Amino acid sequence: MKNQIIFCLAILMLLASCRKDEDIIDISQSNPDPSLTGQLLGTDNVSAGVRGLVVDPGSNPLADVTVTLGSTTTTTDTYGHFFFEDEAMNARGTLVSVSKPGYFKGSRLFFPKEGQQSVVKIQLLNKVFSPEFDAAEGGTYSLGSYEVSVDFPPSSIAYEDGSLYEGTVYIAAGYLNPTNIRVLDQMPGNLLGLDVEGQIQALQTYGMLALELESAIGEPLNLADGSKAQLSMPLPGELLNLAPEEIPLWSYNESSGLWQEESIAYLEDTHYVGEVSHFSLWNCDVPSEVVYFEVTLHDENNLPLANTLVTFTPSEFVAQTDSIFAGAVGAYTDENGQLSGFVPIGEPLVMEPMTPCATPLDALEIGPFNQDTDLGIVTVGGTLTNAVTLTGSLICGSNIIDEGVILVEFNGRSVYHYIDSPDFNFSFAICPFTTSIQVTGINLDNMNQGATITLSSPAGLQSVGAINTCGAPLENFISINIDGDQYIYLDAEYVDTGSSRYIRSIEDDYDIAIVGCTLGGIGDFTATAFVEGIENETFGWDFDTGEFEFDAFYVYSDSPIFSGFMSGTWNDQGTERAVTATFATDSN
Secondary structure, eight states: OOEEEEOOOOOOOOBOOOOOOOOOOOOOOSSOOTTOHHHHHOOOEEEEEEEEEEEOTTSOBOSSOEEEETTEEEEOOTTSEEEEEEEEEETTOEEEEEEOTTBOOEEEEEOOOTTOEEEEEEEOOBOOOEEEEETTTOEEEEEGGGTEEEEEOTTOEEETTSOBOOSEEEEEEEEEOTTSTTHHHHSSSOSEEEOTTSOEEEEEEEEEEEEEEEOTTSOEEEEOTTOOEEEEEEOOGGGGGGOOSEEEEEEEETTTTEEEEEEEEEEETTEEEEEESSOSEEEEEEEEEEEEEEEEEEOTTSOBOOSOEEEEEEHHHHHHOOOSSTTOEEEEOOTTSEEEEEEETTOOEEEEEBOTTSOBSOOEEEOOOSSOEEEEEEEOSSOOOOOEEEEEEEEETTEEEOSEEEEEEETTEEEEEEEOSSEEEEEEOOOTTOOEEEEEEEETTTTEEOOOEEEESOOEEEEEEEEEOOSEEOOSEEEEEETTEEEEEESOEEEEOSSEEEEEEEETTEEEEEEEESOOSSEEOOSTTSOOOEEETTTTEEESTTTEEEEEEEEEEOSSEEEEEEEEEEEETTEEEEEEEEEEEEOO
8 A cells, every 4th residue: 555645734733631739839959850850840640641643844644653651652553643541640740752763853741630631742853864064174054944053163073972073974953933833843842941050940932953963874973072063043033022132042851851951042133143062952942930820711601612722922922023922832721621831930921722723712811920820710702613523435436445635625724634444534623613614535546636525514523425536637736756655745836937937835844846947838858958856845855956867757738737747766865766756736
């Protein structure tokens, strides 16, 4: 069976359970061991469960991810899920960690409740190494369009045993934008840190960078003892007027799930610049002392507001920036509408429950809080529409289809669900006040799609029966096959710059494109006069005429549908990979 990877726009909600307790956080220890999270946050032993979803940068489920909770280990299934039942956990903070080759490690610090099941979502960043500089000479590493750079002095790179490394340094890096909703799923742990005095702090992030070094044969490298590199991270425009002139730099501790204050960065124009003595994941954050906080959210019908992202933002940020997530910390309600966690002490806050479309359902002014607080039941204006569950099957004429996609569209958003069995049954959240959804079946065997079905009053269980996937060629897509793994990009668009034309599919951090320059029309464009390429910064793809040997590049039609086929081999850091691609989009 083909390995199909569907790039989707669905926002899947992360759930952090809460607890009711009047204990005060213990932050009075001197020089605490950061690996002992319970000593830092307090201890409240419970027996609970957690289920999670692990996805890649395109929000595709990741299978065979190693998941660790305490001394228990499991792996994700085909759909990226993992489950732990009846495990001993700490209600004041329990850490689950995930790892998979080719990705930076991920984790989540969550707050379980006795007898309940928490739900977490973790989005992993791709870890693709590329040769950057000679260790003896030093050099500057730049991360593409993100304006991130790191300056390494000469002879500053060492093996794990401390001996100096000589040779080419390979680097993999990923930038986390503090104004992007995805940072809540991408960041490890939680926005809790341990300052230089051993005190727990709530953190407001101004940007994060994951960076790892290795040798030409894959050996882990890092900065040598006594060496420092200069790190420069961009400051999003929305945060410039709020940015302090200097800000602590924090590194992530994989054992505790907490950030540790280690250095200082200084504001230089639109970048924070500081020195670091090692590489893991670095974070520019403004700290605040914390209080433990609880609340139960109900809607206007006095029903629990379940599975809802709730952000807590200092009132100062809300007044001075249009970015919803700038300066925010977040938590998610459980099935009873409850949430708990840590918020900055002594600061007026704006509490905003979010719709599935990441827009505020309500904005409630709360605080300031100077001690642990339980607000009890708070009524939220507006109503979140219930989840929708679709059941049915895909067919093409009289044939059952077991390799396909269900495309669901509503309120300008799209949800893609891949199926690999004759019947499907899946759930998703829709935006509030959604009056209808459109459902289309896609056949991945012949790249066809059927007629769109419209469902009115879509909340709850919806049986759509047998959906036809045949009738018209699939439109607006890019299908890429790399050594047998097929990647499907939907909602592709055609771009004509006057000197070049290409088809692309863009979602936040990735850009995938098949490009043609100077020549138009239809026909064989394998010749070098026609520059072709597939690009994806997140996945490390760069199939251009320098690294990609084209065997064929055909444009079948030019207008009104721009479509074609390409094939060749890609030199993936010394490994030859076979690549084919088909594409089509409306060129009008």
